[in-house]
Amino acid sequence: xxxxxxFLSGGVVMVLELAASRVIAPYLGTSLFVWTSLIxxxxxxxxxxYYLGGRLADLRPEPKTLSAVLASASxxxxxxxxxxxxxLSALVxxxxxxxxxxxxxxxxxxxxxxxxxIVSPFAARLxxxxxxxxxxTVGGLYALSTLGSISGTFAAGFWLIPAAGSTRLLxxxxxxxxxxxxxxxxxAVPFLKIGVLIFAAISASFSLETPPSLxxxxxxxxxxxxxxRLLVFDLPVENRQPVRILSMGFEEYHSAMLLDAPDELxxxxxxxxxxxxALHPDLRRALVIGGGALSYPRDLLRHSPATRIDVVELxxxxxxxxxxxxxxxxxxxxxxxxxDGRTYLNRSGxxxxxxxxxxxxxxxxxxxxxTLESARRIADRLSPGGMLVINFMSALEGPGSDxxxxxYATLKRVFxxxxxxxxxxxxxxxxxxxxxxxxxxxxxxxQAPRGDALRYWxxxxxxxxxxxxxxxxxxxxxxxxxxSRQAAAPAVH
Numbered sequence: 001x002x003x004x005x006x007f008l009s010g011g012v013v014m015v016l017e018l019a020a021s022r023v024i025a026p027y028l029g030t031s032l033f034v035w036t037s038l039i040x041x042x043x044x045x046x047x048x049x050y051y052l053g054g055r056l057a058d059l060r061p062e063p064k065t066l067s068a069v070l071a072s073a074s075x076x077x078x079x080x081x082x083x084x085x086x087x088l089s090a091l092v093x094x095x096x097x098x099x100x101x102x103x104x105x106x107x108x109x110x111x112x113x114x115x116x117x118i119v120s121p122f123a124a125r126l127x128x129x130x131x132x133x134x135x136x137t138v139g140g141l142y143a144l145s146t147l148g149s150i151s152g153t154f155a156a157g158f159w160l161i162p163a164a165g166s167t168r169l170l171x172x173x174x175x176x177x178x179x180x181x182x183x184x185x186x187x188a189v190p191f192l193k194i195g196v197l198i199f200a201a202i203s204a205s206f207s208l209e210t211p212p213s214l215x216x217x218x219x220x221x222x223x224x225x226x227x228x229r230l231l232v233f234d235l236p237v238e239n240r241q242p243v244r245i246l247s248m249g250f251e252e253y254h255s256a257m258l259l260d261a262p263d264e265l266x267x268x269x270x271x272x273x274x275x276x277x278a279l280h281p282d283l284r285r286a287l288v289i290g291g292g293a294l295s296y297p298r299d300l301l302r303h304s305p306a307t308r309i310d311v312v313e314l315x316x317x318x319x320x321x322x323x324x325x326x327x328x329x330x331x332x333x334x335x336x337x338x339x340d341g342r343t344y345l346n347r348s349g350x351x352x353x354x355x356x357x358x359x360x361x362x363x364x365x366x367x368x369x370x371t372l373e374s375a376r377r378i379a380d381r382l383s384p385g386g387m388l389v390i391n392f393m394s395a396l397e398g399p400g401s402d403x404x405x406x407x408y409a410t411l412k413r414v415f416x417x418x419x420x421x422x423x424x425x426x427x428x429x430x431x432x433x434x435x436x437x438x439x440x441x442x443x444x445x446x447q448a449p450r451g452d453a454l455r456y457w458x459x460x461x462x463x464x465x466x467x468x469x470x471x472x473x474x475x476x477x478x479x480x481x482x483x484s485r486q487a488a489a490p491a492v493h
Contacts, residue, residue: 010148037102049117057125255293278453400486
């Protein structure tokens with residue numbers, strides 16, 4: 001039975017790490033900093049557990065001790081769904097630096113990871129009967145633990161997280177560890193095991209029936225997909241029906257729709273995308289990378305009905321959410337491709353009059369879509385005089401402007417013209433806000449558009465832009481580092 005316990009506990013470790021990323025994502029995202037903190041904190045906790053397990057095994061080498069450790073690990077995991085929301089919600093306003101926020105969030109998993117680290121050395125001590133065979137015994141047990149971790153990794157990533165969701169998965173892990181506790185010593189510490197089972201049942205009932213709390217608004221959907229955790233919620237609007245939000249995190253709005261005016265664009269930066277068809281009135285084919293709820297592609301068709309649009313959206317579940325909750329109806333003029341934007345660009349394909357890139361998560365960005373190589377791929381797919389429209393968060397000058405300055409330098413290496421439109425505060429360069437960049441594959445000066453698009457054109461930044469950072473490349477694109485420096489600057493959304 002010890003071998004089974006070691007195998008299952010090894011699997012729980014990796015499933016817990018992957019589930020932890022989904023627990024943290026709605027509050028802090030899934031940036032490199034978050035993954036670094038999770039991996040480092042869990043590895044550190046396991047190391048501590050190995051040390052404590054060796055000491056404990058020498059002091060009390062009894063199956064009932066291992067059983068108690070496993071039951072305690074089960075209880076600590078069952079507790080996480082109850083405490084995650086208040087703890088993680090408090091981290092956002094209290095710690096400005098994302099790196100320290102991520103470390104603090106990862107600490108939520110220190111206790112169960114440490115307890116799981118105790119299992120392998122303790123089990124080895126129980127199994128070793130003779131020094132002559134100790135190497136074979138210890139090596140075999142650690143191999144079993146690693147095989148369990150490999151199995152847990154594939155099971156969680158390919159099946160468990162999308163099928164069960166992060167909250168149910170945590171309770172499943174608690175149940176698995178409780179079974180391991182029974183296998184290690186069926187008759188040991190019965191009151192502890194019964195108590196853990198009752199606690200886990202109550203915790204599961206409370207957590208699964210109580211939706212995640214929002215600062216304002218009503219939760220409509222909380223869905224774990226193969227790629228991310230999706231949230232749909234309705235926010236109240238004075239004297240109107242609510243605005244429906246699609247988000248990959250409680251603090252971020254990735255798509256929005258007014259329930260009583262679904263054709264409007266509530267997110268201000270998406271309205272600036274209308275500059276492209278206004279400046280390129282004969283726009284025949286467009287590419288949108290980052291479909292979301294497909295709000296802008298539908299808006300583009302309303303303003304340019306003859307345009308054919310290719311939408312590249314990584315997550316098929318996002319497109320289904322757009323259909324189910326945001327009123328999207330399939331249109332023969334919109335072709336949806338479910339794949340990574342960069343892999344789509346890497347293939348040969350049709351040329352476009354405009355490319356819209358809106359894949360930015362909060363203040364960071366998938367690095368492989370912000371590099372020189374990516375910009376060149378986009379330019380290769382643009383027709384003469386074609387345009388690239390990008391949205392991201394940054395300041396233009398001072399603290400918090402590194403990401404903008406690096407991206408601006410990158411685009412300038414490829415496009416003859418790069419125009420910048422601060423969305424919320426057009427005259428303040430030091431505020432972190434949505435910046436819409438319009439990169440044009442032509443050196444011919446653009447004329448101000450007519451009609452409604454003129455109000456967006458008036459946000460054009462006309463002052464000199466500092467070019468002191470190197471362009472970002474596939475080899476070096478420190479987007480998370482640049483984005484983390486924005487914490488020191490004022491922001492507006």
